[in-house]
Amino acid sequence: xxxxxxxxxxxxxxxxxxxxxxxxxxxxxxxxxxxxxxxxxxxxxxxxxxxxxxxxxxxxxxxxxxxxxxxxxxxxxxxxxxxxxxxxxxxxxxxxxxxxxxxxxxxxxxxxxxxxxxxxxxxxxxxxxxxxxxxxxxxxxxxxxxxxxxxxxxxxxxxxxxxxxxxxxxx
Amino acid sequence: xxxxxxxxxxxxxxxxxxxxxxxxxxxxxxxxxxxxxxxxxxxxxxxxxxxxxxxxxxxxxxxxxxxxxxxxxxxxxxxxxxxxxxxxxxxxxxxxxxxxxxxxxxxxxxxxxxxxxxxxxxxxxxxxxxxxxxxxxxxxxxxxxxxxxxxxxxxxxxxxxxxxxxxxxxx
Numbered sequence: 001x002x003x004x005x006x007x008x009x010x011x012x013x014x015x016x017x018x019x020x021x022x023x024x025x026x027x028x029x030x031x032x033x034x035x036x037x038x039x040x041x042x043x044x045x046x047x048x049x050x051x052x053x054x055x056x057x058x059x060x061x062x063x064x065x066x067x068x069x070x071x072x073x074x075x076x077x078x079x080x081x082x083x084x085x086x087x088x089x090x091x092x093x094x095x096x097x098x099x100x101x102x103x104x105x106x107x108x109x110x111x112x113x114x115x116x117x118x119x120x121x122x123x124x125x126x127x128x129x130x131x132x133x134x135x136x137x138x139x140x141x142x143x144x145x146x147x148x149x150x151x152x153x154x155x156x157x158x159x160x161x162x163x164x165x166x167x168x169x170x171x
Numbered sequence: 172x173x174x175x176x177x178x179x180x181x182x183x184x185x186x187x188x189x190x191x192x193x194x195x196x197x198x199x200x201x202x203x204x205x206x207x208x209x210x211x212x213x214x215x216x217x218x219x220x221x222x223x224x225x226x227x228x229x230x231x232x233x234x235x236x237x238x239x240x241x242x243x244x245x246x247x248x249x250x251x252x253x254x255x256x257x258x259x260x261x262x263x264x265x266x267x268x269x270x271x272x273x274x275x276x277x278x279x280x281x282x283x284x285x286x287x288x289x290x291x292x293x294x295x296x297x298x299x300x301x302x303x304x305x306x307x308x309x310x311x312x313x314x315x316x317x318x319x320x321x322x323x324x325x326x327x328x329x330x331x332x333x334x335x336x337x338x339x340x341x342x
Contacts, residue, residue, distance in 0.1 A: 045307060110220035111221075137224075
C-alpha cells in the first residue's frame with residue numbers, strides 16, 4: 001500500500017505513550033492525515049489504558065516552563081513552539097502565578113496541568129487552569145486526555161507536512 | 172469529641188490507598204457509621220487522585236484467587252470472606268474461565284478486575300466481567316472505582332461492628 005509511513009519514534013514525538021506509538025506504527029502507512037487522526041483518536045481513547053495516559057502526560061514540560069534550548073528532541077522543539085504565544089505574552093508576575101498554580105494542580109491531581117497551548121496567552125492558560133482546578137480527579141483526568149489528543153493532532157499535522165515536501169519514490 | 176476513632180492502618184484494611192487512609196484517620200472520630208461512609212465517599216471520589224485509585228486497586232487479590240490461608244492481614248481475611256459465595260459456587264472449569272478472563276481484562280486495562288463480590292456466584296462475576304470488558308479504559312476505570320467504594324463501605328461496616336462490642340470507656 002502506498003501512503004504515509006512513519007516509525008514508532010516519530011509517533012512518540014506526537015504523544016509520549018509507548019502503546020500509542022507502537023499501535024500507530026502498526027496501523028501505518030496512512031493514506032492521508034485525516035486517516036492518521038482517525039486512527040490516533042481510536043487508539044488513544046479506546047486502546048491506551050490509564051497508565052498509558054499518565055505516561056503520555058509525564059512526557060510534557062510544565063506549561064510556562066518550556067524545554068531549555070539545549071533540548072533538541074522533536075518533542076521538546078514542538079513543545080517550545082506550542083508555548084510561543086504564552087511566552088510572548090508572559091510577564092514575570094504572570095509566570096510566577098502560573099508556576100504556583102501548576103504546583104497546586106500537580107499536588108491535587110498527581111499529574112501536570114495539560115492544555116493545548118497553541119495560540120493561547122499566559123493569561124488565558126492561567127484562567128483555564130483556575131477553572132479546571134475544582135474538578136474531581138477523574139473528570140480532570142479525562143479533560144487532560146482530550147487536551148493531549150488536541151496536541152497530538154497538531155503534531156501529526158506537522159509530521160505529515162515534513163513528508164509532503166519529500167518527493168515520493170514509490171511511483 | 173466522643174465517637175468512633177480508628178487508626179490509619181485500620182482504614183488501609185478498608186481501602187488500599189494511603190491517601191484515603193490518612194484522610195480518614197484525620198477526619199475521625201466519626202459519630203456514626205453513616206458519617207464515616209459519607210466522609211469516605213467524599214475523600215475517595217473528590218480527593219484521592221487517579222494514582223491513588225490504581226494503588227487501591229492493586230491491593231486486591233485477583234477474583235477467584237483469594238489470599239492463601241497463611242495471609243492473616245485484615246485486608247486478606249476480608250477479601251476471603253467477600254469471595255466465599257463465589258468459591259462455594261465455583262467449578263474447576265468456571266474458575267479456569269474466570270482466570271483466563273481476568274488475564275485478558277488486566278492486559279486491556281492495566282489493572283485487576285474489581286467487583287464487590289459479596290453474595291455473588293462465580294457465574295455472576297464472570298458474566299459481569301464479560302459485560303464490562305468492551306468498555307473504554309476511562310469508563311471502566313470509573314466503574315472499578317465505584318466497585319472499590321462498595322467494598323470499602325462493607326468493610327467500614329465490619330470495622331464499626333468490631334468497635335460496637337467494646338464497652339465505651341469515655342462515659
